[in-house]
Amino acid sequence: MINSFDFQKEIDFIIANAIREDIGQGDHSSLACIPNGTFGKAHLIVKDKGLLSGVEFALKVFKYVDPKLNVKIKINDGSIVKFGDIAFEVIGSQQSILKSERLVLNAMQRMSAISTKTSEFVNLLKGTNTKILDTRKTTPGIRALEKWAVSIGGGINHRFGLYDMIMLKDNHIDFAGGITQALNQTVQYLKHNNLNLKIIVEARDMDEIDEIIKHGGANRILIDNFGVSETKKAVDFIAGRCETESSGGINEVTLRHYAECGVDFISSGALTHSVHNLDLSLKVFK
Numbered sequence: 001m002i003n004s005f006d007f008q009k010e011i012d013f014i015i016a017n018a019i020r021e022d023i024g025q026g027d028h029s030s031l032a033c034i035p036n037g038t039f040g041k042a043h044l045i046v047k048d049k050g051l052l053s054g055v056e057f058a059l060k061v062f063k064y065v066d067p068k069l070n071v072k073i074k075i076n077d078g079s080i081v082k083f084g085d086i087a088f089e090v091i092g093s094q095q096s097i098l099k100s101e102r103l104v105l106n107a108m109q110r111m112s113a114i115s116t117k118t119s120e121f122v123n124l125l126k127g128t129n130t131k132i133l134d135t136r137k138t139t140p141g142i143r144a145l146e147k148w149a150v151s152i153g154g155g156i157n158h159r160f161g162l163y164d165m166i167m168l169k170d171n172h173i174d175f176a177g178g179i180t181q182a183l184n185q186t187v188q189y190l191k192h193n194n195l196n197l198k199i200i201v202e203a204r205d206m207d208e209i210d211e212i213i214k215h216g217g218a219n220r221i222l223i224d225n226f227g228v229s230e231t232k233k234a235v236d237f238i239a240g241r242c243e244t245e246s247s248g249g250i251n252e253v254t255l256r257h258y259a260e261c262g263v264d265f266i267s268s269g270a271l272t273h274s275v276h277n278l279d280l281s282l283k284v285f286k
Contacts, residue, residue: 002160010144015064018103030098040094046085047279050116053152054108066096078152101282111149112278118153130259133158137269146272166199183217224248232261
């Protein structure tokens with residue numbers, strides 16, 4: 001998995017790139033009508049219900065734009081919020097507040113939506129030993145934000161990219177000439193390059209699960225697009241010889257049924273690709 005130093009580098013890059021994209025040669029709207037050095041106050045108002053996420057990110061944005069901005073946090077990340085709640089106040093240069101506004105809102109609205117959905121999935125899994133995972137089905141350029149939001153919602157981050165875990169999916173297996181060939185080459189590759197990466201292999205049927213188990217080189221089997229009864233059969237057959245992960249169209253209705261099959265993990269792209277932004281607003285106050 002990605003380490004904390006590299007993760008922070010990703011966040012810093014997102015902020016720098018987003019501010020560059022938004023401000024360009026200058027915020028001419030603010031420069032045109034707001035005198036330089038004029039101070040003001042604004043607060044972030046919640047206009048929806050859900051799980052708040054992105055407050056810590058907002059702090060980083062404000063600091064990047066203007067280290068002199070003073071932020072008073074009233075509600076922390078991971079808190080349940082409702083219409084009318086005030087998440088934080090920001091005090092300082094009016095121009096700096098306006099430069100920061102759109103990135104803060106865009107990020108927090110999306111992060112809060114992802115955290116809210118993740119929390120709902122986590123709650124549905126209570127009483128089981130199954131953990132919910134995200135995927136790489138994220139918005140290009142802001143994966144770190146979306147995976148951060150999953151963590152705030154109580155989920156677990158899957159691999160961050162193609163470099164921090166081996167996942168042999170159907171196309172890898174077909175290109176390599178089969179499961180055994182793909183695993184043999186992967187084990188050899190890791191040894192040759194002195195890499196210590198977990199190996200996950202996708203299985204499309206029970207025969208492939210049997211082949212993966214017999215090889216012994218996989219850390220986890222991805223039981224992909226199996227029905228509930230077939231998943232239970234697969235988990236019973238694997239019998240703890242490696243980790244198990246279910247994926248493929250699993251939703252709020254079927255989530256617990258798959259968990260009750262005994263899988264260790266359920267991965268869901270819906271956590272990041274099928275959410276509706278939480279309504280938040282930054283408003284000036286006296």
